Amino acid sequence: MDIEKASETGFCFGVKRALRILEETIAEHGTVETLGPVVHNQQVVDRFAQLGARAVERADQIAGGVAVIPSHGVSPDVLEDLASRGLKVVDTTCPNVRRAQSAARDLSQAGVWVVIYGDPRHPEVKGILGWAGHKGVATLDSRTVTDLPDLPSHLGLLSQTTRNSAQYAGFVGSITGEVLSRVDELRVINTLCNITKRRQAAALELARRVSLMIVVGGRHSANTRCLADMCSSTGTETHLVETAGDIDGAWLEGQSAIGVTTGTSIPDGVIDEVMLKLEGLKERGGRV
Numbered sequence: 001m002d003i004e005k006a007s008e009t010g011f012c013f014g015v016k017r018a019l020r021i022l023e024e025t026i027a028e029h030g031t032v033e034t035l036g037p038v039v040h041n042q043q044v045v046d047r048f049a050q051l052g053a054r055a056v057e058r059a060d061q062i063a064g065g066v067a068v069i070p071s072h073g074v075s076p077d078v079l080e081d082l083a084s085r086g087l088k089v090v091d092t093t094c095p096n097v098r099r100a101q102s103a104a105r106d107l108s109q110a111g112v113w114v115v116i117y118g119d120p121r122h123p124e125v126k127g128i129l130g131w132a133g134h135k136g137v138a139t140l141d142s143r144t145v146t147d148l149p150d151l152p153s154h155l156g157l158l159s160q161t162t163r164n165s166a167q168y169a170g171f172v173g174s175i176t177g178e179v180l181s182r183v184d185e186l187r188v189i190n191t192l193c194n195i196t197k198r199r200q201a202a203a204l205e206l207a208r209r210v211s212l213m214i215v216v217g218g219r220h221s222a223n224t225r226c227l228a229d230m231c232s233s234t235g236t237e238t239h240l241v242e243t244a245g246d247i248d249g250a251w252l253e254g255q256s257a258i259g260v261t262t263g264t265s266i267p268d269g270v271i272d273e274v275m276l277k278l279e280g281l282k283e284r285g286g287r288v
């Protein structure tokens with residue numbers, strides 16, 4: 001039985017950058033507070049909590065003097081609120097997310113109603129909608145837009161950075177097909193993250209060649225869930241695990257080949273532990 005790791009795993013550049021800025025900020029200020037988890041990975045959040053980074057859910061819970069904005073960004077009204085309270089704001093928003101925020105702001109300022117293909121509950125998506133001045137909607141269902149009785153005449157489509165490109169294309173196609181005759185303008189902007197795209201393509205290719213896929217990542221991480229859904233869509237048995245401890249030896253029984261991929265918030269140490277556990281289980285014929 002072969003065990004193969006996908007060609008790209010571990011932290012993406014946006015997460016590495018955010019963690020480097022956070023480390024520097026802690027070194028300079030001691031204790032800091034992050035608005036939400038700095039990345040969607042509990043092990044990373046726990047490690048930074050020990051160093052002095054406390055995660056809070058809402059801006060009004062920030063009690064110290066330094067507020068760190070996570071890699072998935074926030075809306076401008078949150079930034080303005082923090083600045084008006086005299087807090088030092090350290091912004092680790094990923095440049096790819098910033099691109100989507102700027103696109104939303106520019107569209108909105110041009111009088112274009114913004115449609116974001118993404119999970120409306122996700123912090124990145126809420127932030128992007130904020131940059132559009134909340135003049136738009138976030139959804140994964142094209143009917144949210146096509147069924148609108150009073151459709152705005154100027155529409156702009158963009159995507160949550162970590163979405164699947166084929167699904168975004170399908171969303172764009174559905175909306176275009178339904179509403180083109182009802183609007184004056186329809187703009188489409190590609191705000192997908194290239195790193196996510198490459199990782200999804202590599203995971204899909206691997207999932208088609210193996211009988212079992214292990215996706216390592218946070219259960220609340222959008223890019224990890226998207227990876228798991230894509231691997232599963234190939235028909236290959238797929239399990240999402242947060243750590244090596246989540247792996248069940250019974251999954252390996254009767255398998256011919258195992259593939260491993262990871263979300264973008266996974267430290268190399270966690271991946272090494274997963275690979276070690278799988279190799280150990282292989283030696284013991286899948287028994288724990």
Ligand code: SF4
Pocket residue numbers: 012013014015071094095096097161162193194195196223264
């Ligand atoms: S997955 Fe892409 S958009 Fe998200 S933090 Fe990483 S590089 Fe940035």
